[in-house]
Amino acid sequence: MVQLKQQTYGAYIQDCYGVDGEGELTDFMARKGGDLILGGRLNLSELARGYGAPLEVVYTPQITAQVTRMGAWAEQARLRSEYPGRFLYAYATKANFAAEAVQTALRAGAHYETSAAADVIIAHSLFRQGQLPDDRLICCNGSKEPNYIDAIRGLRLDGCEGVVPVLDDLDELEALIDTPLPLRFGVRERAAGNRDGRHPGNDRFGLSIDEIEAVAARLAGTRHELAVYHAMIGSQVEDEAHFLATLRDSVLGYCRLRRLVPSLRYFNFGGGIPTTGYRLGFRFDYAGFLTRLMATIRETCAAYDVPAPDLIGEFGRYTVATHSVYLLEVGATKPGQPGQPDWYLVNGSMMVSLPDSILVEGQEFVILPLSGWDRPVKPVRLAGRRTCDSDDVYPRPGCAPLMLPDSGAGLILAICGVGAYQQMISGRGGAHHCLSPEPGRVIVSEEDGRLVSRYVPQQDQVTIMRLLGYQPQPVPAPLIFDRPAREPMPFRAAAGPARRRISLRQPRLLRQVATGD
Numbered sequence: 001m002v003q004l005k006q007q008t009y010g011a012y013i014q015d016c017y018g019v020d021g022e023g024e025l026t027d028f029m030a031r032k033g034g035d036l037i038l039g040g041r042l043n044l045s046e047l048a049r050g051y052g053a054p055l056e057v058v059y060t061p062q063i064t065a066q067v068t069r070m071g072a073w074a075e076q077a078r079l080r081s082e083y084p085g086r087f088l089y090a091y092a093t094k095a096n097f098a099a100e101a102v103q104t105a106l107r108a109g110a111h112y113e114t115s116a117a118a119d120v121i122i123a124h125s126l127f128r129q130g131q132l133p134d135d136r137l138i139c140c141n142g143s144k145e146p147n148y149i150d151a152i153r154g155l156r157l158d159g160c161e162g163v164v165p166v167l168d169d170l171d172e173l174e175a176l177i178d179t180p181l182p183l184r185f186g187v188r189e190r191a192a193g194n195r196d197g198r199h200p201g202n203d204r205f206g207l208s209i210d211e212i213e214a215v216a217a218r219l220a221g222t223r224h225e226l227a228v229y230h231a232m233i234g235s236q237v238e239d240e241a242h243f244l245a246t247l248r249d250s251v252l253g254y255c256r257l258r259r260l261v262p263s264l265r266y267f268n269f270g271g272g273i274p275t276t277g278y279r280l281g282f283r284f285d286y287a288g289f290l291t292r293l294m295a296t297i298r299e300t301c302a303a304y305d306v307p308a309p310d311l312i313g314e315f316g317r318y319t320v321a322t323h324s325v326y327l328l329e330v331g332a333t334k335p336g337q338p339g340q341p342d343w344y345l346v347n348g349s350m351m352v353s354l355p356d357s358i359l360v361e362g363q364e365f366v367i368l369p370l371s372g373w374d375r376p377v378k379p380v381r382l383a384g385r386r387t388c389d390s391d392d393v394y395p396r397p398g399c400a401p402l403m404l405p406d407s408g409a410g411l412i413l414a415i416c417g418v419g420a421y422q423q424m425i426s427g428r429g430g431a432h433h434c435l436s437p438e439p440g441r442v443i444v445s446e447e448d449g450r451l452v453s454r455y456v457p458q459q460d461q462v463t464i465m466r467l468l469g470y471q472p473q474p475v476p477a478p479l480i481f482d483r484p485a486r487e488p489m490p491f492r493a494a495a496g497p498a499r500r501r502i503s504l505r506q507p508r509l510l511r512q513v514a515t516g517d
Helices: 009-017 044-051 061-081 099-107 117-129 146-157 170-176 200-204 209-219 240-260 286-304 317-323 422-426 461-467 507-513
Strands: 029-032 035-038 055-059 087-092 111-114 138-140 163-167 184-188 225-230 266-270 310-315 324-334 342-346 367-369 377-384 402-405 412-415 440-447 450-456
Touching (some): 035 044, 044 324, 044 440, 061 087, 099 117, 099 317, 099 440, 111 117, 117 138, 146 163, 146 170, 163 170, 209 240, 240 266, 240 286, 310 317
Parallel strands (some): 163 184, 266 310
Antiparallel strands (some): 367 412, 440 450
């Protein structure tokens, strides 16, 4: 009897998603010469060989690529639909507040969207430093506590004309209306948040139609003006037809208000644009969606005999999800119960690294092995070794297992799509669940066409214990993981009989880690 050869992981990926074991896997990840390449240039496999795992890799040129691509799609849509207004790309900073993410988005031309006082304080600092240009809008969304109101007022009084408080409650208008310099206000339409019944959490945001008309009446005759109409329907909205149908009613609301308020000039269709970072094989017609949205707005405005507005899109997940990758190593395997997949126990914590997997129902991540593509594929589940928590697993119970090579211990996994929210929810610094330390971090950016990098060592136990109120021992015992944290871990060249150790900070190494330079 002839025994059939078991399918390899590479063949499985090709059968399921139509991508070869070599070449483009997604719009941000490729495989070349057996190595995984992020953003077409950064060799993740080489970084793992030099630094080990766990490791966070931050590649900021991917943010620039996201902003640039969306701008190109919007311009294509504007020409196709003959749309007369402008398109403004705003970065929703709550997705990732890290300086390298925010500053890269601004350099790429993004406007700024805030949701709390802390965002405005950061924006104020960047404005004073000249990193947030005068021509950028700062759309201030969300419910506004007194410190948020004070931060908005302070930014405006410091000379920033681009700050736009988007009203979430009538009390906010009364708290800001006595600002001595003129403000441009926005209103958020409450109905858009849960018009379809799919996003009950959004129901608390925004104003009713009667409240919006009250804002317009209150601002009439003041030094201020109403400039922005904001509609937000949800996050990671993948159903294009549903997206457009839900926004259509908001466009009608804009047109009715524009007939009463000549200063109204922006329609902010909010966030919701999906990212490709969460599922292999994901497709979304970005240019087609924008073309149909612009055509709908142009035609509706013509029917109401009002000018077509400038459009604002708020992009959070889309901007930053794919610029960061976690590299986690399988430290041990454990057989599953009879009829159940085996466990791959990773040297880390899924709860700390991927909090959205617990908080967001059905949240997925693209997870790719750095090696073993020629090995047989098998169903597995991941679990964190650095906690004793039954919830520290991925995929979640009830979801299908992952299909990965049968390599077992030593296999390093690239977990993609972690650049948005994951780190902000779990926090940076501080003490995490089960005192799991943050991994070392390699941050790669681009300067004058060249990749430059810096290394942040793994978090140490002494710092964690001090935060919790413990006094460190005279000779503190280090956490024993795969290797001691050190600055920086030497990097091994990939080829040649005598492998030389080169620091990542040296330009020569960047030529090895980067491809296509």
